[in-house]
Amino acid sequence: MAAKSQRVLPGFGLALGYSLVYLSLLILLPLGGLVLKASELGFGQIMDIALGERSLAAFRVSFGASFLAAAVNAFFGLIVAWILVRYPFPGKRFVDALVDLPFALPTAVAGITLATLYAGNGWLGKYIELLGIKVAYTPLGIVFALTFITLPFVVRTLQPVIEDIETEVEEAAASLGASRWQTFVRVIFPAIFPALLTGFALAFARAVGEYGSVIFIAGNLPLISEITPLLIISKLEQYDVLGATALAVVMLALSFILLLAVNLLQWWTANRHRNSEPLEVAAAKASGGAQ
Amino acid sequence: MKRFPKTLSALLLSLIASAALADATLLNASYDVARDVYKNYNPVFQKYWKQKTGETIELKQSHGGSTKQVRAVADGLEADVVTMNQANDVEFLADKGLVAKDWAKKFPNNASPYTSAMVFIVRKGNPKDIKDWSDLAAPGTQVILPHPKNTGNGRNTYLSAWAWALKQPGGSDKTALEFLGKVLKNAPLFAAGGRDATTTFMQRRMGDVLVTFESEAEMIAKEFGKGDFEVVYPSLTMQTEFPVAIVDKVVDKKGTRKQAQAYLEYLWSKDGQENAAQNYLRPRDADLLKKYAHFFPPLKTFTVDEVFGGANKAFATHFRDGGTFDQIYVQK
Numbered sequence: 001m002a003a004k005s006q007r008v009l010p011g012f013g014l015a016l017g018y019s020l021v022y023l024s025l026l027i028l029l030p031l032g033g034l035v036l037k038a039s040e041l042g043f044g045q046i047m048d049i050a051l052g053e054r055s056l057a058a059f060r061v062s063f064g065a066s067f068l069a070a071a072v073n074a075f076f077g078l079i080v081a082w083i084l085v086r087y088p089f090p091g092k093r094f095v096d097a098l099v100d101l102p103f104a105l106p107t108a109v110a111g112i113t114l115a116t117l118y119a120g121n122g123w124l125g126k127y128i129e130l131l132g133i134k135v136a137y138t139p140l141g142i143v144f145a146l147t148f149i150t151l152p153f154v155v156r157t158l159q160p161v162i163e164d165i166e167t168e169v170e171e172a173a174a175s176l177g178a179s180r181w182q183t184f185v186r187v188i189f190p191a192i193f194p195a196l197l198t199g200f201a202l203a204f205a206r207a208v209g210e211y212g213s214v215i216f217i218a219g220n221l222p223l224i225s226e227i228t229p230l231l232i233i234s235k236l237e238q239y240d241v242l243g244a245t246a247l248a249v250v251m252l253a254l255s256f257i258l259l260l261a262v263n264l265l266q267w268w269t270a271n272r273h274r275n276s277e278p279l280e281v282a283a284a285k286a287s288g289g290a291q
Numbered sequence: 292m293k294r295f296p297k298t299l300s301a302l303l304l305s306l307i308a309s310a311a312l313a314d315a316t317l318l319n320a321s322y323d324v325a326r327d328v329y330k331n332y333n334p335v336f337q338k339y340w341k342q343k344t345g346e347t348i349e350l351k352q353s354h355g356g357s358t359k360q361v362r363a364v365a366d367g368l369e370a371d372v373v374t375m376n377q378a379n380d381v382e383f384l385a386d387k388g389l390v391a392k393d394w395a396k397k398f399p400n401n402a403s404p405y406t407s408a409m410v411f412i413v414r415k416g417n418p419k420d421i422k423d424w425s426d427l428a429a430p431g432t433q434v435i436l437p438h439p440k441n442t443g444n445g446r447n448t449y450l451s452a453w454a455w456a457l458k459q460p461g462g463s464d465k466t467a468l469e470f471l472g473k474v475l476k477n478a479p480l481f482a483a484g485g486r487d488a489t490t491t492f493m494q495r496r497m498g499d500v501l502v503t504f505e506s507e508a509e510m511i512a513k514e515f516g517k518g519d520f521e522v523v524y525p526s527l528t529m530q531t532e533f534p535v536a537i538v539d540k541v542v543d544k545k546g547t548r549k550q551a552q553a554y555l556e557y558l559w560s561k562d563g564q565e566n567a568a569q570n571y572l573r574p575r576d577a578d579l580l581k582k583y584a585h586f587f588p589p590l591k592t593f594t595v596d597e598v599f600g601g602a603n604k605a606f607a608t609h610f611r612d613g614g615t616f617d618q619i620y621v622q623k
Contacts, residue, residue: 052612053621112490119495136495137480216487219480220438222620230441237358237441238611239383 031252038249041242049243050250054222055231061139062228063254066207069146070154074200077154078192084155085162099155102148107212114145115217137219142227145217146207153206154199161195194270201262208255313349315550320370322357322443324485324507325533328570329374335562336554348550356484357443358383364538365389371542371551374535377443378595378602381534394536400575401596403532404558405567408592409451411523412492412501412508419499423525424455427500428473435498437488438481440610440617444488445481448502449616450605451529454598458527472619493520504531509571509586530592533572 038046049055083089084096102110118125118135128135135141165188173183211229219225228251235244321329333350340348353360353370361380364370365387373390375381381402384390395402413421419432427434439445452474456467482488485503492501493515500523508522535555542548557563564574568583580587599605609615 054617112487115491116495119491119497121496137497215483220483221478221481222617225480234438234441235612236362238606239358239362240612243612 034245034252035249037242038245041246046246046250049246054226055228055247057223058226058228058231059251059254061142061225062208062251063258065139065142065146065227066204066210068143069150069207070200070204072143072147073151073154073203074196077151077199077203078158078196080151081155081158081162085159086167099152102150103152107149107210108216110148111145111213111216114148114213115141118144118217136217137225139218139225141217141219142214142225145213146210149210149213150203150207153202154196157195157199157202158192161192165191190269194266197262197266197269201259201266204262205255205259208251314346315547316349316351317371317547317550317554318351318353318369319372319374319554320353320355320360320364320368321374322360322376322533323354324510325374325376326352326354328567328572331570332558332563332566335566336557339557339560339562340550340553343553346550350554369541369545370538371545371547372535372537372555374533374555376531376533377446378532378534379606381536382603384536384538389538389540390536391539395534397537398535398555399559401532401594402534402536403575404535404555404563405533405572405574407504407506407531407533407572408590409447409502409525409528409531410505410508411525412503412511412520413499413523415519415521417521417523421500421523424452424470424474424527427452427477427502428470429477432477432500433479433498434474434477435480435482435488435492435501436478436503437484439475442482442484444485444503446606446610447504447529447531449609450595450599451502451525451527453609453615454529454593455525455527457598468615468618471615475619505573505587506571524588524590527591527593530594532594 041049050059080099084092084099115136116122118128118141120126120129120134120136122136125134125136133140135144169187170183173187174180178186209229211227211233214227215230218227218230220230228247232244232247232251235241235247319329329352333352337348337350340346353363353368355363357375357377357380360368360370361373361375361383364373364384373381373384378395378401381390381394385392385394391397398404411421411427413419419426419429421427421432426432436448437445439449449471452471453467456462456470457464459466479497480491482491485507488501489503489507489511491497493511505522511520535558537548537551537555542551558567559575561576561579564576564579568574568579568586571586573587574580574583595602595605599608607614
């Protein structure tokens with residue numbers, strides 16, 4: 001009793017029990033139900049549904065577009081997050097608040113707005129089409145919608161991490177002779193990379209499941225611009241709940257494998273980073289490379 | 292510990308109190324664009340029912356995609372009546388035992404108080420000279436329609452084109468399938484729903500022709516002005532029905548069968564039919580159809596029952612996985 005340490009939350013047992021019940025109710029139960037329902041079909045039948053030509057095409061579109069959208073956001077989101085943390089500028093609070101808007105906007109509204117904007121006669125579509133590029137009603141439109149929807153994930157994950165890197169670290173690297181590029185690649189990037197991966201993974205996971213915004217801009221042509229959630233809806237329209245759950249389970253499994261891979265990568269880089277050197281040493285090393 | 296039952300009983304009391312204001316409450320689960328139809332119909336019925344029985348009736352509406360709505364009812368949404376835009380959605384409830392098997396015979400006209408038809412909307416002056424279904428298959432013509440597999444509007448369009456192709460000299464299932472392949476090739480996209488297709492055509496100016504409900508054409512005139520488009524009536528098109536039914540399981544539990552029956556029956560009254568006509572839906576009442584002839588020019592139509600042997604059969608042949616729609620895209 002005497003050795004019991006003081007913690008903020010009362011009782012580890014209680015807190016753990018609460019967490020488990022909460023997670024079970026919220027996540028495990030519905031997902032378990034999904035898997036259970038799908039298991040009414042045999043494995044072979046589920047595979048038949050998942051490996052149909054239209055399903056395969058939809059998986060390609062869904063995962064491909066989500067990957068691209070998450071990658072685009074990983075790049076531009078990093079820049080946005082960096083600027084929001086490091087530079088004071090007029091209207092910064094306003095810009096900061098803008099980042100969250102894709103969360104707040106009903107996704108259907110986002111989809112309709114983007115479709116109107118990028119259609120052949122839209123404000124932006126008009127000019128883009130002059131270059132021979134069509135956005136609305138093509139797979140590219142799907143990438144645009146998903147990029148819009150998932151921007152906050154990367155920015156919001158990176159912001160606190162960038163805030164944690166003191167500017168002194170950059171100064172130290174610079175004073176030891178590191179170039180800007182070296183400082184970024186050898187000092188800053190390793191520190192934010194795990195968070196960047198998290199942001200990427202969140203954005204990707206959200207994009208894979210997105211339906212509301214995509215259907216309004218995708219065009220929904222079979223084999224070309226149908227996303228997997230649309231096929232699931234299509235099955236429900238046929239009152240084929242089993243087929244819909246089968247597709248959902250396969251999609252879930254694929255997403256889980258991909259997210260697990262991202263997590264492993266993240267764990268690996270975080271570990272390597274922690275074991276190797278603190279930031280200050282990295283700064284010194286980076287400068288060493290410059291001499 | 293004592294506070295909890297107190298709040299609970301207060302909550303219960305307030306619930307009972309609010310229910311007591313009305314003698315009966317009906318929930319009507321309906322399809323998406325029926326909002327205006329029933330928004331106008333409900334006060335008319337309330338007045339009639341008050342006069343007839345002295346009862347104050349509260350009417351609630353729930354709108355959504357037709358198929359989504361019946362799934363919600365099957366999953367426990369306590370709707371007393373369903374007013375849908377596809378027979379197979381009501382069939383689904385009948386299969387689940389919520390609605391009488393012979394629901395289509397419980398009311399006149401196949402239990403559909405009003406109808407509409409699939410028509411073409413073209414740009415002002417009809418620059419591509421689109422007159423009939425055959426013109427939709429012409430190379431270089433862009434056709435805008437909602438997803439044929441996932442939306443009622445799209446399915447009606449698909450079946451209309453199919454029926455037309457069947458009725459051509461030498462027409463068969465094979466020629467119809469070929470014809471649909473050509474029409475669908477002319478679709479640059481499949482819209483998410485009826486209204487989305489309208490927006491794409493009218494606002495984003497995509498396509499040469501939009502296929503939609505006749506009733507929607509009048510909505511477009513209201514929204515975008517009459518001068519911007521023309522309505523073209525094809526030589527043959529589908530008469531679309533809007534079936535209504537009582538949800539037996541719910542009304543028996545709530546004791547609202549009498550009211551539900553009257554609510555749906557009254558759709559066939561002069562008042563109910565006039566309301567339909569004012570919402571650009573073809574009334575069953577012949578006199579009213581004449582009175583509103585400026586909305587409803589004569590039209591050669593077919594019903595799904597006549598050509599396809601019922602909504603369920605049409606759905607199974609054409610829109611289930613592996614049906615004719617899928618065959619157009621996946622050659623297997």
